[in-house]
Amino acid sequence: MDKVMLITGASRGIGAATARLAAQHGYRLLLNYRSQAAQAAALVAELGASGATAHAVQADITDEAEVMRLFAELDRHYGRLDVLVNNAGMLEPQMRLEQMDAARWQRVLATNVIGSFLCCREAVRRLSSRHGGTGGAIVNVSSMAARLGAPNEYIDYAAAKGAVDSLTTGLAREVASEGIRVNAVRPGLIDTDIHAAGGEPGRIERLRGSVPLQRGGTPEEVAEAILWLASEQASYCTGSFIDISGGR
Numbered sequence: 001m002d003k004v005m006l007i008t009g010a011s012r013g014i015g016a017a018t019a020r021l022a023a024q025h026g027y028r029l030l031l032n033y034r035s036q037a038a039q040a041a042a043l044v045a046e047l048g049a050s051g052a053t054a055h056a057v058q059a060d061i062t063d064e065a066e067v068m069r070l071f072a073e074l075d076r077h078y079g080r081l082d083v084l085v086n087n088a089g090m091l092e093p094q095m096r097l098e099q100m101d102a103a104r105w106q107r108v109l110a111t112n113v114i115g116s117f118l119c120c121r122e123a124v125r126r127l128s129s130r131h132g133g134t135g136g137a138i139v140n141v142s143s144m145a146a147r148l149g150a151p152n153e154y155i156d157y158a159a160a161k162g163a164v165d166s167l168t169t170g171l172a173r174e175v176a177s178e179g180i181r182v183n184a185v186r187p188g189l190i191d192t193d194i195h196a197a198g199g200e201p202g203r204i205e206r207l208r209g210s211v212p213l214q215r216g217g218t219p220e221e222v223a224e225a226i227l228w229l230a231s232e233q234a235s236y237c238t239g240s241f242i243d244i245s246g247g248r
């Protein structure tokens with residue numbers, strides 16, 4: 001396969017697991033990260049050692065100029081795009097809404113919403129038949145928080161992921177006739193660093209009893225759904241959401 005996949009936030013967690021699975025599926029990869037250069041370089045080396053083609057590009061997706069540079073690197077390395085996985089995301093320490101300030105909301109919306117929008121825009125400019133492209137797929141990484149609201153933890157993050165859901169629905173309908181499918185996954189409690197960023201590394205252990213399947217999920221379990229939505233096996237899916245949350 002000569003298909004090219006760009007994954008944002010691929011240095012660790014769900015993004016890195018998606019990169020490993022995509023490499024097994026034969027994709028050539030452009031792996032974005034924000035700050036963890038050593039982890040991104042180690043992943044590129046690991047994938048290269050197994051015969052895959054991967055390049056890492058540092059870029060903060062909240063910054064329009066950096067997103068433009070990221071996609072310019074994509075053009076330079078591969079000259080094509082088939083799949084964008086809009087995975088980069090973040091949250092801030094758990095607190096109630098009345099403790100939050102506007103700056104926090106702006107940071108959370110900047111990464112999770114504006115960053116996703118910017119990457120979608122650049123992907124559409126390359127994939128859409130309106131712009132001479134041959135089509136492709138976008139998979140947005142939302143969250144079950146969009147539906148559950150994350151009370152007492154991070155309503156700002158939940159609201160941002162709600163916006164990602166609306167972005168997915170709207171863009172799917174806007175570009176469906178131009179060869180682009182746009183879908184999303186909504187992970188639940190997945191074992192990554194993100195919970196420590198929220199101030200509670202043991203969050204999954206605390207909440208696992210509320211999950212019908214009685215456990216947290218792995219990044220690899222999310223990656224399977226992302227790869228399926230990206231693939232031709234999902235050719236009749238657009239504007240669709242897969243909840244990967246153990247029934248929660």
Ligand code: NAP
Binds near residue numbers: 013141
């Ligand atoms: P993670 O382990 O904290 O990894 C986050 C990734 O995003 C890292 O690669 C990070 O880069 C990158 N990133 C963050 N801000 C960025 C920015 N401004 N520009 C570019 N890259 C940026 O998180 P994760 O759990 O794998 O999360 C991946 C996605 O799944 C996120 O969208 C998250 O909201 C979503 N999600 C996760 C869970 C869960 O339980 N883990 C549940 C629902 C949804 P650096 O390493 O360079 O900092």
